[in-house]
Amino acid sequence: MANFNLNKVILGGRITADLELKQTQSGIATIQFTIAVNRRFQGKGAEDNQSADFITVRAWRQTAEFISRFFKKGSSICVVGSIQTRNWTDPQGVKHYATDVVADEAYFVDAKGENTPGFGDAPSFQTQPTPKFEEVSGDDDLPF
Numbered sequence: 001m002a003n004f005n006l007n008k009v010i011l012g013g014r015i016t017a018d019l020e021l022k023q024t025q026s027g028i029a030t031i032q033f034t035i036a037v038n039r040r041f042q043g044k045g046a047e048d049n050q051s052a053d054f055i056t057v058r059a060w061r062q063t064a065e066f067i068s069r070f071f072k073k074g075s076s077i078c079v080v081g082s083i084q085t086r087n088w089t090d091p092q093g094v095k096h097y098a099t100d101v102v103a104d105e106a107y108f109v110d111a112k113g114e115n116t117p118g119f120g121d122a123p124s125f126q127t128q129p130t131p132k133f134e135e136v137s138g139d140d141d142l143p144f
Contacts, residue, residue: 009081009082015033028060058103063105079106081103
């Protein structure tokens with residue numbers, strides 16, 4: 001059996017609190033925030049219920065700077081990254097465990113002006129017009 005390892009996460013949700021960009025002692029930009037991701041489930045009977053998971057996300061370097069510049073509390077965001085687990089023992093000897101998402105990429109979700117505080121400061125991306133294609137009269141000259 002082949003050795004197969006894959007750790008990839010894609011999450012979309014809303015940022016739950018104001019963001020604060022920090023620097024490590026060596027000057028590396030970092031940010032940690034929580035996103036609320038809705039989850040649907042079927043309760044007793046046939047009714048659908050909805051709950052939210054609150055997931056801690058960390059980002060580093062340019063990704064952290066991008067998030068702190070263009071997103072705010074309440075903004076919808078899509079992050080792509082990986083799950084990272086960590087543990088530590090506090091001064092009282094109690095062991096703690098945490099699971100976070102380390103974001104490698106972040107994307108806008110809302111359309112410009114749709115409940116996205118600060119989105120107007122973001123760069124605008126314009127699509128190129130669709131090129132016109134020439135009709136091919138016959139397929140005799142095609143190499144396949």
